[in-house]
Every structure is written in C-alpha cells, then in structure tokens.
Amino acid sequence: MAAPVKVAVVAETKGGAVRKIALEMLAEARRLAGAAGGSVGAVVIGPVAAGEAERLAKHGADRVVHVDGAALERYAPEAYAGAVKRAVEALAPDVLFFGATAQGKDLAPRAAARLGAGLASDCVGFEWKDGALVARRPVFAGKAFAQVAFGAARPQIASVRPNTYKPAEADAGRSAAVETIALGEVRVRARVTAFEATEGGVADLTEATIIVSGGRAMGGPDNFELLRKLCKVLGATMGASRAAVDAGWIDHSYQVGQTGKVVNPTLYFAVGISGAIQHLAGMSSSRTIVAINKDKEAPIFKLASYGIVGDLYKVVPALTEEFAKVLKE
Amino acid sequence: MNLLVFVKQVPDTETRIQIKDGQVDTSSVKWVVNPYDEFAIEEALRIRERLGAGRVTVAGLGPDRVKDAIKYGLSLGADEGVHLKGDGVALWDPSCVSAVLAAAARKIGFDLVLTGKQGVDYDWSQAGVMLAERLDVPHVSVVVELHVDPAAKKGTAKREVEGGAETVEFELPALITAQKGLNEPRYASLKGIMAVKKKVIPEWGLGDLGVDPASVGPDAAGVHFLEFSLPPARSAGRILEGDPAETAHELVRLLREEAKVI
Numbered sequence: 001m002a003a004p005v006k007v008a009v010v011a012e013t014k015g016g017a018v019r020k021i022a023l024e025m026l027a028e029a030r031r032l033a034g035a036a037g038g039s040v041g042a043v044v045i046g047p048v049a050a051g052e053a054e055r056l057a058k059h060g061a062d063r064v065v066h067v068d069g070a071a072l073e074r075y076a077p078e079a080y081a082g083a084v085k086r087a088v089e090a091l092a093p094d095v096l097f098f099g100a101t102a103q104g105k106d107l108a109p110r111a112a113a114r115l116g117a118g119l120a121s122d123c124v125g126f127e128w129k130d131g132a133l134v135a136r137r138p139v140f141a142g143k144a145f146a147q148v149a150f151g152a153a154r155p156q157i158a159s160v161r162p163n164t165y166k167p168a169e170a171d172a173g174r175s176a177a178v179e180t181i182a183l184g185e186v187r188v189r190a191r192v193t194a195f196e197a198t199e200g201g202v203a204d205l206t207e208a209t210i211i212v213s214g215g216r217a218m219g220g221p222d223n224f225e226l227l228r229k230l231c232k233v234l235g236a237t238m239g240a241s242r243a244a245v246d247a248g249w250i251d252h253s254y255q256v257g258q259t260g261k262v263v264n265p266t267l268y269f270a271v272g273i274s275g276a277i278q279h280l281a282g283m284s285s286s287r288t289i290v291a292i293n294k295d296k297e298a299p300i301f302k303l304a305s306y307g308i309v310g311d312l313y314k315v316v317p318a319l320t321e322e323f324a325k326v327l328k329e
Numbered sequence: 330m331n332l333l334v335f336v337k338q339v340p341d342t343e344t345r346i347q348i349k350d351g352q353v354d355t356s357s358v359k360w361v362v363n364p365y366d367e368f369a370i371e372e373a374l375r376i377r378e379r380l381g382a383g384r385v386t387v388a389g390l391g392p393d394r395v396k397d398a399i400k401y402g403l404s405l406g407a408d409e410g411v412h413l414k415g416d417g418v419a420l421w422d423p424s425c426v427s428a429v430l431a432a433a434a435r436k437i438g439f440d441l442v443l444t445g446k447q448g449v450d451y452d453w454s455q456a457g458v459m460l461a462e463r464l465d466v467p468h469v470s471v472v473v474e475l476h477v478d479p480a481a482k483k484g485t486a487k488r489e490v491e492g493g494a495e496t497v498e499f500e501l502p503a504l505i506t507a508q509k510g511l512n513e514p515r516y517a518s519l520k521g522i523m524a525v526k527k528k529v530i531p532e533w534g535l536g537d538l539g540v541d542p543a544s545v546g547p548d549a550a551g552v553h554f555l556e557f558s559l560p561p562a563r564s565a566g567r568i569l570e571g572d573p574a575e576t577a578h579e580l581v582r583l584l585r586e587e588a589k590v591i
Binding site: 078081101102103106109112113118120121134138140142143144148151189191192193195203207251253255259260266277278284285288289290296301303305306307308321322 | 451559563565588590
C-alpha cells in the first residue's frame, strides 16, 4: 500500500451492546489496515451502553465515532443512512464495513446509494490488489464464489458475513477518544416500532454454531419434536429443507438453502434430507456436516464429513441420549 | 393505488453452476422468474383485490428473455407490463440497475414499489433498497407481512430479523422487498395465459427513460466481477452403518475426538 489506508467499521448494537460481528470485522479491518501506518475507525449509531464505544478501541479501533440524535433512538434506515454519511465525512475511510446481518443488509445499500459508492454484500474474504480492495463472496447461494472489485468511488463498501472472522482478544492497553456527532433533524418515514421473538434463547440460523435440520423424511410436523430434543441437548438451532417447509410442516423462517437461509455453522446435521442442490447450496460451507439418512445413495452423503445410514426415528433419539450422556460429564 | 413490481430472471435453483474461463457459463441455464419476485407480484395483486381498485404494473430490466417474467406477471393478473431494455447497462451492478429502475418508476408512477428481497443469482440484496434511496421514499426489506392504507397514506410491515420479526410503520409512497412467507403465490389460469397474448408490452430503452447511458454503463458500476470459481470440493467422509445405539456412540466419539466440534 502506498498511502496509509483507512478502514472503518459500522458497529451494530443490540440493546445498547456492541454485537459480536462488530468485533469480528474489527479484527479483519486491523489486518487490512496493516502495520504500515494504516488506521481503523469504528462507527456506533444511536443509544449505546456505557463502556461499549471504548470496547471497540480495545478490540482494534484507533478512532471511535458515535453518531447520536433523537431520530436514532430505534433503527430507522433513512436516519441511520444519514448517520453513516456523517461518520464517513468525519473518518474519510478507503474501506467501510457493515455486518451482513438483518440490519446491516437493510442499511448498507441505502448508505451506499447515498454515498454514491459500490457495495459488495455478504463477503467472506478480502485482499489488496494494486492498492484496491478485492472481496470474495458467495454467489448463487454458495454454488460458486466471486472475486469482486470496486469502481472508482470511495469508500469501498462491503458487508461481512457473520462468523467469518474471529474477534481479537481485548487489549486493555488500547484506548481511543470517542468523538460524538449530533445528527440533528432528519426525515424518518419508516421506523421499527416493535420486535417479536420467535424462539427464545436460540441463536439465529445465520449465527448458529450448531444446526440440526430436518427434511422430507421427517414425514410430518410432529416428528420435528425429535429434532427439538436433540437441539436442546446441543444448544443447537433447528433448520429445515425446502421440502419440509413447502409441505407446511414448519415455518419458512427455518428453511436452509437457496430460497432460505445460507448458513455456515461449525456443525450441521442433515436429518432425513436427501440433498437437493438448492439445499446443499445453503449449507455446504459448514465446517463439519453430519448426514442421517435411510438411503445410502442420497447425494447428501457425498458432502457429509460423517454419515449414518439408518432410520432417523431410531438414530436421532440414540444420538440425543448419547450427547446428553457425554455433555453431562 | 399504483402498484409497481420489478421482476428479473434467474437461473432455476436446480441449476448446477458451471464456470468457464472464470465466468459463469449460462449457455445451458433454464431461466425462471426470481422466486422472491413471485411473492412481490402476488402481494401487489392481493392489495389490488383487497382494495377493489388499483393498477398493477410489472416491469423488468434486461435482455429479451426478461419478457417471459413480465408475461408471467400478466398471466397472473397484472394490468400492464413494461420491458426495460438492458443494452449498455451494467446489469451485474445493483447501483446501475437501481438507477434505471428509478427512472422507470418515475415514468410509470407508483404509490408502492414491490420487488424480491434478492435475486437468487448474484445474491446482492441491494437493488431494491438502493431504488428506494434513489426515489427518495422509505423502504422495508425482507417483508413477511404487509398492510397498506392508501387513504391514510401509510402502511405497516413485518420484516424478518435474527431471532424474530420487527414491525415497521411507514409512509406511502414506499418500497418493500418480499421474503418467502409473505404469501402463497397463485397459479396462472388458462384465461390469464390467453389474455397475455393480447397484451402489448412496450419496450423502453435508456433514451425513453431519459437516462444518460454513461451513468449506468460499465464505467459507472460500483462493483465488478473479476472472476468466478467453484467452491473447494469436499472429500467424502466416513459412513457408519449398523445398530443405532452403536453408530450414535461412534459418531459422538468422532465429533469429539476427530472433528473436535463438540
């Protein structure tokens, strides 16, 4: 890199606390900024709990900008895009990261359009090439990957897929003054007024470390109870194939695949899922895949790290029992 | 109420993606209407039916084959279709695409714009929201429930987020992007399919839209694809067969000792 590069991270908060994705992005921002004089900025928007902005410094930010104002009390895309614009004016970054979360995916395109800059969504890798950023991201739900370069406009904006990077250890010796920007009056014509939780205490599919998914061979809605029990023992999130969703056995929000969620857990259980290409697209980047299926020829076994050929109605309860036993030890 | 739906075509989700010389080889691809756009069309039709009034326009940007997606919308009951010709437009780039769609939306007129939450091809999830910004209207993305009240010029939507759903209140005119679960799309009737044959689908180029080609061409693109590749192949793993209790025991051992994921 010729000139010192500036990388900035929009740090999403939830209930005033900085989300893990922000720390993940800071780790990658630090790496990209490099040792040669590059710097990392962090942007927090709206209400934030005491000490949270400082935590961003401990995890890698050299500067922290907090944009605050009445319009930012709750997430509102227009106001938040205005806040991002103000922060970008203050930090003048070469690269700007958003988390590829529900909020980040909603906000980043509006902010990018407002800034007149290009956006690469849901990225899983970055490198410098001739002084410009190149992002790696899945396309066709992970059936292929693309290398993406940006146009001439700056910043080069990317949303980063959660669970891609590991947060750095907090460095108590690091600190940064928090610069506050007041947003002032803005027009807000869409705002979040309520939140309704689906299944309490369970990680979202896109953030889950362990997922247990059921497919066509579940045979009906009642048998998902078997998977719920296994999920409970493992602290896992439940998923489903399109066949199970389209049969009406389970809500679409559980669907993993090309027209559902694309997931990348550490451990993925495919139970009674034959492995249609649209399902494989959504989960093939899982670190370890376990398939349980009666049909030895099912395509899912070609992808699975471990497979059990057998009757899921017998195998799943046996597994639940076995996990319960070893995890209690 | 003017309901404007933007649609595109994507490779069928059953497609096995082939890469040739670093680019996606689409020569043997079967093109279908983007699945999320189907929910957008259906929702527009339902709003019109609920209100007992209104006009649904289905528009699509791209090569001639995009007309098939527009005709699909007409066969379900949309009132008008418009083909936005894609010549010279950086069609891979959500920024350029949204600029053309914005010009079309202004020309057609709208109270509510609906489109899919993403195209299941490049998976950007950007063009809809960028379009809202360009049109200077509010948006709600990833919508699973929608109510609009044109008399009061407002609406309420539920959008899917991590671990639940958010309720968003918004003013009209607005834009929403549709998620699976918003509705159950209908099938075309024979009458509907026959009716399409009589419909004239106007073709608008950039000149008709008053768009400067340089502002939406490759040089104006925010992002460029350098190269595509297939994901690294996964090697086949270990298959266990036999007594459920024994295989379960062995699997748990392997996950702990070999894969070290538990």
